[in-house]
Amino acid sequence: MTDDKAEILQGTLDLMVLKTLDVMGPMHGYGLARRIEQLSDDALQVSQGTIYLCLVRLVQKSWITAEWGTSENNRRAKFYAISKTGRKQLLAETRNWERVSGIIGKLLQLGPEG
Amino acid sequence: MLGALRELGAHVRAFFRTRQLDSDFDDELQSHLAMLTDDNIGRGMTPDAARRAAVIRLGALTSLKEQHREARGLRMVETLLQDLRFAARLLVKQRGFTAAVVSTLALGIGVNTAVFTIVNGWNLQALPVDQPDRIVHLATRDAAGRHRGVSYVDFLDWQKVSRAFNGLAAYAGASMTVAIEGQPAEHLEGTFISVNAFGVLRERPTLGRDFWPEDDRVGAEPVAVIGHAVWMEQFGADPAVIGRPIRVNGSPATIVGVMPAAFRFPVLSDMWLPLAQMPGLATQPRDVRPLAVFGRLADDVTLEQSRTEMSAIAAALAEQFPASNRGVQAIVERFTERFFGPPPVIILVAVGFVLLVACANAANLLLARAAYRVPEMSLRSALGASRSRILRQLLVESLLLAALAGAFGLLVAWPIVRTIAAETADFGLPYWTRLAFDGRVFGFVAAACVATTLLFGLAPAWKLSAGRTGEMLKDSGRTLGAGLQSRRWINGLLIAELALSVILLASAALLVRSALTVYQADRVIDASMLLTARISLPPAKYGTPEQRLMFYDQLEARLASIPSISSAAIGTALPFWGATRRDVVLDSDTDASASGGRLALTLAIGSTYFETVRLPLLRGRSFDARDGRPGQQAAIVNERFVEAYWPEQDPIGRRIRLMDAGATAASPGWLIIVGVARTLRHSPGAASPVVYLPFRAQPAETVALMVRGQGESAALARLLREEVRMIDPDVPVHHLSTLERLSQQSRWIPRVASSLLTLFAAIATLLSAMGLYAVTSYSLSQRRSEIGIRMALGAERRQIAWLFLRATLGYVVLGVTIGISGAIAVAQLLRGSLVQTSALDPLTFAGVVVLLGTVAVIACVVPAWRASALDPAVALRHD
Numbered sequence: 006m007t008d009d010k011a012e013i014l015q016g017t018l019d020l021m022v023l024k025t026l027d028v029m030g031p032m033h034g035y036g037l038a039r040r041i042e043q044l045s046d047d048a049l050q051v052s053q054g055t056i057y058l059c060l061v062r063l064v065q066k067s068w069i070t071a072e073w074g075t076s077e078n079n080r081r082a083k084f085y086a087i088s089k090t091g092r093k094q095l096l097a098e099t100r101n102w103e104r105v106s107g108i109i110g111k112l113l114q115l116g117p118e119g
Numbered sequence: 120m121l122g123a124l125r126e127l128g129a130h131v132r133a134f135f136r137t138r139q140l141d142s143d144f145d146d147e148l149q150s151h152l153a154m155l156t157d158d159n160i161g162r163g164m165t166p167d168a169a170r171r172a173a174v175i176r177l178g179a180l181t182s183l184k185e186q187h188r189e190a191r192g193l194r195m196v197e198t199l200l201q202d203l204r205f206a207a208r209l210l211v212k213q214r215g216f217t218a219a220v221v222s223t224l225a226l227g228i229g230v231n232t233a234v235f236t237i238v239n240g241w242n243l244q245a246l247p248v249d250q251p252d253r254i255v256h257l258a259t260r261d262a263a264g265r266h267r268g269v270s271y272v273d274f275l276d277w278q279k280v281s282r283a284f285n286g287l288a289a290y291a292g293a294s295m296t297v298a299i300e301g302q303p304a305e306h307l308e309g310t311f312i313s314v315n316a317f318g319v320l321r322e323r324p325t326l327g328r329d330f331w332p333e334d335d336r337v338g339a340e341p342v343a344v345i346g347h348a349v350w351m352e353q354f355g356a357d358p359a360v361i362g363r364p365i366r367v368n369g370s371p372a373t374i375v376g377v378m379p380a381a382f383r384f385p386v387l388s389d390m391w392l393p394l395a396q397m398p399g400l401a402t403q404p405r406d407v408r409p410l411a412v413f414g415r416l417a418d419d420v421t422l423e424q425s426r427t428e429m430s431a432i433a434a435a436l437a438e439q440f441p442a443s444n445r446g447v448q449a450i451v452e453r454f455t456e457r458f459f460g461p462p463p464v465i466i467l468v469a470v471g472f473v474l475l476v477a478c479a480n481a482a483n484l485l486l487a488r489a490a491y492r493v494p495e496m497s498l499r500s501a502l503g504a505s506r507s508r509i510l511r512q513l514l515v516e517s518l519l520l521a522a523l524a525g526a527f528g529l530l531v532a533w534p535i536v537r538t539i540a541a542e543t544a545d546f547g548l549p550y551w552t553r554l555a556f557d558g559r560v561f562g563f564v565a566a567a568c569v570a571t572t573l574l575f576g577l578a579p580a581w582k583l584s585a586g587r588t589g590e591m592l593k594d595s596g597r598t599l600g601a602g603l604q605s606r607r608w609i610n611g612l613l614i615a616e617l618a619l620s621v622i623l624l625a626s627a628a629l630l631v632r633s634a635l636t637v638y639q640a641d642r643v644i645d646a647s648m649l650l651t652a653r654i655s656l657p658p659a660k661y662g663t664p665e666q667r668l669m670f671y672d673q674l675e676a677r678l679a680s681i682p683s684i685s686s687a688a689i690g691t692a693l694p695f696w697g698a699t700r701r702d703v704v705l706d707s708d709t710d711a712s713a714s715g716g717r718l719a720l721t722l723a724i725g726s727t728y729f730e731t732v733r734l735p736l737l738r739g740r741s742f743d744a745r746d747g748r749p750g751q752q753a754a755i756v757n758e759r760f761v762e763a764y765w766p767e768q769d770p771i772g773r774r775i776r777l778m779d780a781g782a783t784a785a786s787p788g789w790l791i792i793v794g795v796a797r798t799l800r801h802s803p804g805a806a807s808p809v810v811y812l813p814f815r816a817q818p819a820e821t822v823a824l825m826v827r828g829q830g831e832s833a834a835l836a837r838l839l840r841e842e843v844r845m846i847d848p849d850v851p852v853h854h855l856s857t858l859e860r861l862s863q864q865s866r867w868i869p870r871v872a873s874s875l876l877t878l879f880a881a882i883a884t885l886l887s888a889m890g891l892y893a894v895t896s897y898s899l900s901q902r903r904s905e906i907g908i909r910m911a912l913g914a915e916r917r918q919i920a921w922l923f924l925r926a927t928l929g930y931v932v933l934g935v936t937i938g939i940s941g942a943i944a945v946a947q948l949l950r951g952s953l954v955q956t957s958a959l960d961p962l963t964f965a966g967v968v969v970l971l972g973t974v975a976v977i978a979c980v981v982p983a984w985r986a987s988a989l990d991p992a993v994a995l996r997h998d
Contacts, residue, residue: 065190066122
């Protein structure tokens with residue numbers, strides 16, 4: 006049961022990271038964590054460190070790339086950027102998400118008479 | 120697919136850069152913390168509080184790092200390495216235990232590796248030609264079930280009719296006397312062979328040309344292809360050797376080709392001549408079968424299909440030529456199988472038993488140690504290790520033990536393989552055999568390690584990992600490990616070990632007795648200081664019996680006149696080897712043309728044979744100069760012949776007739792028995808009936824020579840060569856040896872079989888004794904407090920010792936009893952290999968029981984007696 010929950014969470018987090026990087030351009034781990042916290046209105050109550058497990062996975066899949074750089078506050082930080090395959094994946098995942106949420110939405114709108 | 124592969128690649132790379140990536144991630148986390156702290160300070164926190172809040176917000180660092188590593192690396196490999204590291208540490212720590220298990224298994228794996236190396240080197244080697252598994256050997260079996268060759272005419276018919284082969288070729292090995300201008304004649308192992316043979320094998324000469332079809336026509340100019348060694352040694356690797364004239368068996372021939380270095384087909388050939396040059400072959404009748412045939416299976420034809428086709432062809436020939444071919448079947452086998460047959464089952468089973476005993480012993484050591492590991496396993500299990508995780512860890516330990524044993528096993532196998540290789544060096548084994556540790560042997564060792572791991576490691580690991588956490592922790596493990604179930608396992612394995620040891624000991628004892636019987640029987644003659652050699656008269660020069668007799672008479676006279684030679688003799692065969700098997704008809708038989716299945720080995724001997732070999736004549740007389748002349752048809756039989764065919768009768772003056780085995784030709788004349796000789800073996804194994812014929816009656820082209828004299832055999836050999844050269848320089852002396860060596864060679868198989876089995880039995884017995892010792896000591900250590908109480912209550916030392924002895928002796932008796940029943944069954948399988956030794960020899964079995972019983976009792980008494988010497992106070996405090 007806990008496993009299932011984590012899996013859904015994981016998939017969602019992957020998608021959020023990809024989308025954020027796609028929209029905002031290269032970001033470091035801390036920035037991503039902050040951004041996602043803001044977007045989800047702090048609904049995802051997980052420790053910030055979790056973001057790195059997601060990031061390393063995405064790097065291994067070559068959906069994103071990582072490179073050391075300097076942050077806006079002049080601190081050394083690792084910056085992540087979405088790759089070409091990552092964009093393709095994002096597109097596919099987005100479509101899939103829309104399709105699923107569309108079905109779920111319709112399902113939830115069904116009244117007892119429908 | 121590509122993505123998945125790339126991902127796997129990333130994981131593998133990450134696995135090998137673990138340390139670097141760890142520190143990289145550490146930097147990243149530090150940078151994250153710094154930024155988070157900065158922001159917290161920006162919100163008005165004190166630096167200390169800001170930092171603390173940051174750490175909490177980021178999460179547990181250690182666990183995060185661990186998860187990070189798992190997410191990017193190879194989790195399975197990492198845990199495996201972890202297990203290996205742990206196992207290695209444990210084995211180093213428990214050195215005594217490790218040494219005991221590794222040496223036990225190393226013995227088991229070692230002897231198995233040695234046997235596999237030999238089977239691999241002899242039975243499993245393929246011909247070194249293209250697609251060797253497609254090359255098959257063809258021969259025949261006559262109506263009486265005897266293995267025969269193929270007649271020239273049959274071969275031509277097979278070639279014409281068969282469709283299952285991409286070419287059929289025939290060959291016949293022959294001693295060849297080769298004279299190169301300006302050098303003395305040399306003897307070579309040569310082969311008459313079909314001109315298409317090299318093509319069928321897909322081999323070609325390195326120099327010159329292959330045979331042409333024209334070379335096989337009657338009257339073609341005689342040509343020869345020589346082997347690489349001959350080219351190097353006799354011709355100094357001269358490329359101009361092509362076209363050189365030589366004399367082979369006294370006839371001229373021209374060298375047309377040189378074969379590659381590694382090619383000595385079919386066995387150890389140094390020279391090949393077209394089949395057409397084989398004397399008399401073209402006119403031979405269908406019932407003379409001197410050829411061996413081989414072929415390459417056609418594409419898509421299986422061995423089975425070729426057999427079907429060949430039996431149809433054989434049946435058709437039998438119908439067409441009933442006089443020569445009735446009941447003659449064709450045999451098709453894989454080529455290399457023809458030479459070694461299937462691997463020796465007795466040895467394979469025996470060596471497998473040794474491994475089983477070793478595994479049982481190792482399993483017992485592991486089970487005994489398991490008792491001490493129960494707390495550890497309980498703790499692991501309590502901390503959340505799954506059963507499969509614990510099982511894997513224990514099996515990794517066992518695998519490490521087995522791998523060590525495999526490495527040491529190679530060290531055990533090496534001297535055995537070297538010894539066998541050295542002993543068989545001059546046996547004339549086929550050129551494709553090779554005793555070496557090759558890839559297949561290493562593969563075997565690896566497989567043996569895995570198999571033994573499962574055999575000795577699985578049961579203890581399964582048991583140990585099965586524990587219920589709570590109970591084990593509560594009981595502190597020690598007593599539970601010695602539980603009833605565990606003891607039952609240990610005792611069962613012990614009984615199995617003892618039983619297998621008894622079977623091995625009994626089999627070894629039977630084979631040793633049999634080998635000794637043969638050895639003793641061979642002592643009837645004095646084989647020391649007896650030089651042996653063969654001489655081959657070139658047929659072109661010595662075509663008639665008279666010419667040959669003249670040569671031999673001259674040779675005998677010359678040798679008799681040399682003072683350092685005390686006696687010399689000629690014969691068609693040497694003792695222990697190579698006599699001709701013939702059917703025997705007795706004068707009392709009603710049907711004078713049917714032998715009724717009586718067989719005898721026959722050989723022709725010169726008049727000084729018995730004197731030179733020092734084989735006593737029991738009755739009658741030896742041959743003299745008149746015997747063998749027309750009208751003087753004499754024969755001498757051996758004692759065995761009389762026992763078998765004329766028991767309790769006087770053989771002198773009786774008559775026999777000898778028929779070539781399977782031949783249907785007109786009956787030969789009667790022979791009168793003039794003497795009876797002591798029995799001497801003329802074949803490997805048991806002594807058979809032998810008929811000696813006067814040499815004058817069949818002066819062969821190739822004969823054996825025996826010379827007894829003073830001085831070194833090397834000097835004697837030089838002398839012999841010189842004398843032969845003086846008579847005719849074209850006659851080579853070859854196969855120089857001593858009768859002692861020949862008798863050893865002829866007893867080689869029983870000797871090696873009995874030695875190996877003795878070695879196996881000794882190892883098994885040693886291991887069983889070790890097992891008994893270990894188990895008795897173990898049960899003692901489990902019952903220390905009990906001993907203490909008993910002694911405190913006044914038990915005597917002897918009573919305590921007996922207490923332990925009684926427990927183990929019961930298993931010894933049970934193991935030995937089961938073993939004896941097993942040994943009786945196995946002895947039936949050995950029956951065929953035993954010479955004049957009963958398979959149920961009571962003395963042998965009694966000896967085995969006494970031997971194993973003594974060893975077993977010692978193995979039990981020593982620890983039991985030591986146990987009884989315990990100080991009760993110490994024993995009680997132990998708990």
